[in-house]
Amino acid sequence: MSRIFISYRRQDSEGYVGRLYDHLIQHFDRNDVFIDVDNIPPGSDFVKQLEDTVAACEVFIAVIGPQWLTIADERGERRLDQEHDFVRIEVASALMQNKLVIPVLVGQARMPRVYDLPEAIAPLARRNAIELSHQRFSYDVQKLVDSIRGAMSSGQFLKTPADPTTRRQKEAALKQLRVELVGATESPLYSYRTENGHFPVLGEGNPDAAILFTGESPGLTEAQQGRPFIGPSGAVFDELLSSIGLRRTDVFVTNLLLDNPPEKRDPLPAEIAFYEPFVDRIIDIIEPVVLVTLGRFAMQYLLKKLDLPEKTATISKIHGKLIKARLPYGEIHVVPLYHPAMVLYNPSQKDTLRMDFQKLKLFV
C-alpha cells in the first residue's frame, strides 16, 4: 500500500498532477505514491477500496485546481455535493482518519472556505496549503517534499546501529582488508603505485555507516595521502555533505578503483574487475542501507552487478532516484548521483547535486 495518496480531479488538474507525480517519484519510492483510482481492481467495492487506500497512507495530498470546487455533472449538480463523488469520499475519509492532509493549490486556485464546502469535508478549509506555480515548480515541490518527509515516519529507511562488539569487528575487518590491499601485488595498478610512492586508498569513515559513497578512482592528491576525496572534488563533496548536516565521520567513502590510475584516465574493465572483490567486502562489512554512486562508472558497475532494471539508463535520466535493491543482509537503496568533480567544470550543476543530496536525508 502507498504511503502518499494524491487526490485530484482529472478535468481540473491532470497536467499539474502528472508533473507533481514525476517529481515525487524522484524523492520517494514509486510504490509509495498512489495517484490513480484507475488502479482499483475491476469488480471491487470502489468506496471501500478508496477508504482502505486512504487508511494505509501517511500523507494525503489534495490537489485543488481552479475548478475543483465548482465542477458539476451533466445535470448541473456540483460534484462535491454528491455523496458518491470520489474526491469527496477520499478527502472525507482522510480527514476522518486524522491523516496529515495537505491541500496543494495549482493553476492559481484559491483555498476553499468553510462555507464553500459540504460539511463532510469542511475541515479541509483549515488545513495549511502549499501552492505550486508553473514558474517555480521545482522549488515549490521541494517545500512539499520537506513537509511529507517531516510527516512520514522515515524509520523504514533508518539503519539500526551495530552494538559495540560488532562495530569493533567491522573496524578490524576493514583494517585487515587494508592490509590485503597494500599487499595486492597482482593489481594492474600495483607497479604504478609503488613506482610513484603512492598509497592505495581503501576508503574511510564510519565502519557502520548507513550511507556508503562510491566514487570513481583516487586522484593524485588522494594517492599521495592514501585518503579518498581530499583534492578539489573532495572540497565539493564536503560542502554537499554538510548541506545535509553530515560529516565524513558519519558516512563511509570509497571508490570503484582503490589505486590511482595514470593520467587521470577512466577506469579500465580489468582494473574494475580486480578491485571488485575489495569493494564487495567493504559493502559486506559496513552493511549500509544506501549505496550512493558518484559518477557514471560507479553507477553502471553497481546497477549491473545488482542486475537492476535501471542498469542501462544514463545518469542524466536516473540521478537522484531512490532505487530499491536487495543484498544478502537486507533491503537497500541505490542512489546514483553525478560526480562532485562535475561542479569544477560546470558550476551551475551544483544546484542539481545539492537537490539530489537532499534525498539522502531520508536515511539519517
Ligand code: URA
Ligand atoms: N575522485 C574520485 O572519484 N575519488 C576520489 O577519491 C577523488 C576524486
